[in-house]
Amino acid sequence: MNLKKSISFLILSVCGLVMVIPFLWMVTTSVKSQLEVNKGNVGFLPIEEFSIYSEGEEEYRMTLIKDEGDSSYVHLFNENMERISSYKKIPNSSIINKRQFKFHFNNFVVAFNKVPFGRYFLNTLFVSISVVIGVLITGSLAAYAFATMKFKGRDFFFYLFISMMMVPQPVYLIPSYVLLNHLGWIDTYNALIIPWIANIFTIFLLRQQFKTIPRDLFDAAEIDGCNRLKILWKIVMPLSKSVIATAAIFGFIGSWNSFMWPLIMTDSPEKRVLQVGLSYFSQEASAQTALLMAASTFSILPLIILFLIAQKQIIASFASSGLKG
Amino acid sequence: MKKRKLDIGPYIYLLPAAIIIIVFRLVPILLSFIVSFFDWTVLGPGKFIALQNYSKMMHDVEFWQSMMNTFWLVIFVVPISLVLSLFFAALLNGIKKLKSFFRSVYFIPTVTSMVAISIVWKIIFNQQTGLANFFLENLGIDPLAWLAESRGIFQLLFANFGIDLPSWLGGPSLALFCIMIVTIWKGLGYNTIIFLAGLQNIPNVYYEAADIDGAGKIKQFFKITWPLISPTTYYVLMMTTIVTFQVFSQIYLMTGPPVGGPLGTTKVIVYFLFEKGFGESNDLSYASAIALVLFAIILSLTMLQKRLEKKVHY
Numbered sequence: 001m002n003l004k005k006s007i008s009f010l011i012l013s014v015c016g017l018v019m020v021i022p023f024l025w026m027v028t029t030s031v032k033s034q035l036e037v038n039k040g041n042v043g044f045l046p047i048e049e050f051s052i053y054s055e056g057e058e059e060y061r062m063t064l065i066k067d068e069g070d071s072s073y074v075h076l077f078n079e080n081m082e083r084i085s086s087y088k089k090i091p092n093s094s095i096i097n098k099r100q101f102k103f104h105f106n107n108f109v110v111a112f113n114k115v116p117f118g119r120y121f122l123n124t125l126f127v128s129i130s131v132v133i134g135v136l137i138t139g140s141l142a143a144y145a146f147a148t149m150k151f152k153g154r155d156f157f158f159y160l161f162i163s164m165m166m167v168p169q170p171v172y173l174i175p176s177y178v179l180l181n182h183l184g185w186i187d188t189y190n191a192l193i194i195p196w197i198a199n200i201f202t203i204f205l206l207r208q209q210f211k212t213i214p215r216d217l218f219d220a221a222e223i224d225g226c227n228r229l230k231i232l233w234k235i236v237m238p239l240s241k242s243v244i245a246t247a248a249i250f251g252f253i254g255s256w257n258s259f260m261w262p263l264i265m266t267d268s269p270e271k272r273v274l275q276v277g278l279s280y281f282s283q284e285a286s287a288q289t290a291l292l293m294a295a296s297t298f299s300i301l302p303l304i305i306l307f308l309i310a311q312k313q314i315i316a317s318f319a320s321s322g323l324k325g
Numbered sequence: 326m327k328k329r330k331l332d333i334g335p336y337i338y339l340l341p342a343a344i345i346i347i348v349f350r351l352v353p354i355l356l357s358f359i360v361s362f363f364d365w366t367v368l369g370p371g372k373f374i375a376l377q378n379y380s381k382m383m384h385d386v387e388f389w390q391s392m393m394n395t396f397w398l399v400i401f402v403v404p405i406s407l408v409l410s411l412f413f414a415a416l417l418n419g420i421k422k423l424k425s426f427f428r429s430v431y432f433i434p435t436v437t438s439m440v441a442i443s444i445v446w447k448i449i450f451n452q453q454t455g456l457a458n459f460f461l462e463n464l465g466i467d468p469l470a471w472l473a474e475s476r477g478i479f480q481l482l483f484a485n486f487g488i489d490l491p492s493w494l495g496g497p498s499l500a501l502f503c504i505m506i507v508t509i510w511k512g513l514g515y516n517t518i519i520f521l522a523g524l525q526n527i528p529n530v531y532y533e534a535a536d537i538d539g540a541g542k543i544k545q546f547f548k549i550t551w552p553l554i555s556p557t558t559y560y561v562l563m564m565t566t567i568v569t570f571q572v573f574s575q576i577y578l579m580t581g582p583p584v585g586g587p588l589g590t591t592k593v594i595v596y597f598l599f600e601k602g603f604g605e606s607n608d609l610s611y612a613s614a615i616a617l618v619l620f621a622i623i624l625s626l627t628m629l630q631k632r633l634e635k636k637v638h639y
Contacts, residue, residue: 008416009423015413016430019510023433025456026445042459142342151335157343164350168571168623170595170616174602174609175356176349181367198345228334257438259574264603275440279578282444289448296441307436311429314436318515319522 030293031103037289048102051095060084062095107294114285116269117295120277127192127262127273128255134197135251136244142198143206144232148218158207165200169260177264191265192273196255202247209243210236246317249310256303274299357613365610378614388615390589391597395570397497398593401505402512402569407561410513414520415550428521432514439511443578446507447472450579472579474499475587498590500580507575512568516561523557524550559634563627570623571595594619 025044029037032046041047053062053076060076070092076085112118145151146158176195177186185191213236221231237244259275266272272280278299285291307314361378364371382388413431417424434442449456450471458468474481477495484490497505527550535545551558573595577584585592585600592600594615602612 005420008420012413012416012420012427016427019431019434019513021456022442022445022449022510025449029448037454040454042454042456138342138345141338145335145338149332149335149338151332154335157339160351161346164346164354166624166627167350167354168567168616168620170571170598171357171620172350172353174598174613174616175353175360177602178356178360178365178609179349179353195345195349198342198349200346200350203342228338253436257440259438259440260599263577264599275438278438278440278444282440282447282578289451289454292444292448296444299441300437303436303438304433307429307433311432312425315428315432315518318432318435319518321519 026293026296029290030107030297031105032107032290033102033104034288034290046101046103047099049097049099051097053090054094054096062090067092104290107290108298111281111285111291111294112298114291115277115281117274117277117281117298119270120272120274123189123272124256124274127189128252130189130193131196131255132248132251134193135199135202136248138198139202139206139247140232140237140244142203143210144228144236146203146207147210148215148236161200161203165204173260173264180265186265187267187271189271192262192271199247199251202251205243205247206240209240213239242313245313246320249314249317250321252306253303253314357617360610361614361617363610365613366607367609374610378611379618381611382614382618387589387592387597391585391592391594394497394501394590394592395572395594397501398505398508398572399566399569401497401502402508403562403565405505406509406512406516406565407558409509410516410561411520411554411558413513413517414524415546417517417521418524428518431517434511435514439574440578442511443507443575446503446575447579450503469499472500472503472591473587475590478502498587500587501591504572504575504579504591507579508569508572512565516565519561520554520557523554527553555634559630563630566626566630567623570619573599 028044028046032041033048036046036048039049041049051062051064053060053074060078061081062074062076064072064074065087066073071089072092072095073087073089075083076088078084146154180186180191180195183190185194217235218231221235226234257275258273259279262273262276263279266276269277269280278295281295282292285295360370362373362375364374417427420427448454452458452468452470452473455471457471461468469481475498477490477492478497478499480490480492480495481499531549531553532545535549540548572593576591576593576596577599580586580591585596598612598615598619601615602609
């Protein structure tokens with residue numbers, strides 16, 4: 001029995017390592033110097049190999065130009081890697097080869113400032129939060145109507161919405177572009193927010209939850225003089241907190257990570273969201289591996305932090321999305 | 326009896342969502358049919374060309390290549406992802422300690438953005454400075470070209486044994502295989518969670534009864550677990566299929582230049598329609614027609630799976 005469990009742990013550990021290796025390597029490469037990466041130091045440790053010329057107390061970084069047996073011509077650099085002396089002839093005995101750990105945290109600063117990542121972050125945050133708020137408002141109103149009210153065309157609208165959930169994004173992407181272009185919304189925040197402030201899945205999710213609330217509660221509230229909106233706000237919403245959290249999590253993650261839509265609907269750097277900005281950055285800096293890894297790291301960091309804080313809730317949310325299938 | 330006035334209240338509640346969904350979903354969906362029948366560029370509608378876009382598609386070599394690549398992707402990704410995620414879910418279901426830790430570890434790729442992880446994987450598969458060749462080197466295996474390799478994986482495999490497979494039997498290119506790995510890796514956590522939820526719903530008494538009857542673990546899996554999680558299996562099958570048909574970001578970020586390379590062996594259908602619609606030719610109507618064909622394929626596969634699901638009813 002114990003052996004079986006141990007084998008389970010072993011397999012899960014090895015495969016779990018495989019799952020996170022890309023992230024580990026991303027982080028360790030992000031703190032290497034580009035020079036080391038280009039030299040072929042591919043492993044997980046940010047080790048630097050370099051030579052130093054020591055002259056009494058002073059030490060200088062150097063690059064070798066020509067080796068003449070017992071002496072060499074070198075360039076010397078100060079600690080900021082600025083060249084301070086060229087083609088200097090020095091004795092080989094004063095050259096020391098060094099190998100040391102060096103973390104280039106500076107890569108993060110350089111990558112962040114190379115393109116306006118700050119702006120991209122703010123854009124993404126603004127769009128994602130707007131979308132989540134919109135989705136929750138329109139979704140709870142519509143779900144409330146679907147779940148608790150009788151009206152003509154209710155089932156028609158409900159099944160119309162549900163059937164549209166099946167349509168894949170590429171189908172409505174192109175006509176949406178035509179439509180938004182017609183409205184003059186291409187390259188505006190409107191194009192990123194407005195089409196997404198109602199979400200069919202959220203309506204479905206909330207409707208399922210609202211239906212579970214006993215009708216007696218509504219009747220009692222009505223006798224107490226509550227109108228519909230007050231019942232929704234005072235009774236239904238507080239009883240549905242966890243499902244609302246689920247909807248908000250889905251909305252936020254989906255909006256934060258969406259790529260193809262903003263790629264097509266925006267042009268100017270001012271309107272770029274993080275994913276689009278990162279994509280352009282990866283083309284501009286394609287040879288600068290360390291910077292790309294740094295940019296990737298800080299791009300996924302907010303969601304990783306969110307995930308680590310609320311992992312139970314997030315995983316439960318995703319798991320619940322499958323049970324209705 | 327007083328006739329009740331029409332209560333407009335419910336419609337007011339429905340209105341905000343309905344406006345958005347009708348204007349930005351229903352209208353575009355209907356519009357996509359119309360656009361596909363016209364010669365429509367970014368400047369606006371041109372003349373009515375009926376089914377010309379669809380007949381053009383049938384003769385478009387690039388379209389068929391993209392279709393083929395997409396099918397390869399689905400054929401590899403869906404079963405492998407299904408088997409692996411069920412396997413991990415079964416292992417997770419059997420342990421108590423560290424269960425939520427492992428679950429989170431497997432789930433991390435699901436919440437991270439495809440853009441960032443595509444950039445990371447592209448560097449992993451870099452020939453000179455990538456991790457993939459670093460591992461091969463340490464194992465004493467010759468380095469591979471990965472994302473730059475247009476030869477098929479079967480061709481490469483058989484070449485090791487000195488068999489020269491013709492290219493039409495070569496299978497998906499190694500570059501497309503890299504895309505498959507990333508796609509499976511990204512979706513594995515989600516599928517595992519779904520399977521785990523399915524497994525936890527199976528009452529333990531069945532297994533206890535089977536233990537008493539002396540049924541072995543493997544027999545128990547095929548006689549109890551597999552039939553009882555079949556609704557979950559169908560859900561995972563369907564979702565993974567739908568998502569894999571729409572792969573875009575990994576192709577856009579990891580392959581090329583030009584995107585879809587080498588030799589068009591990683592060009593998938595959604596990238597193809599993106600390129601037609603928003604690339605140089607800017608042919609929105611052709612792109613729309615391609616999207617509708619993709620939709621028809623996904624829809625018919627979904628129907629087929631639904632029918633199979635009904636037949637295999639426990």
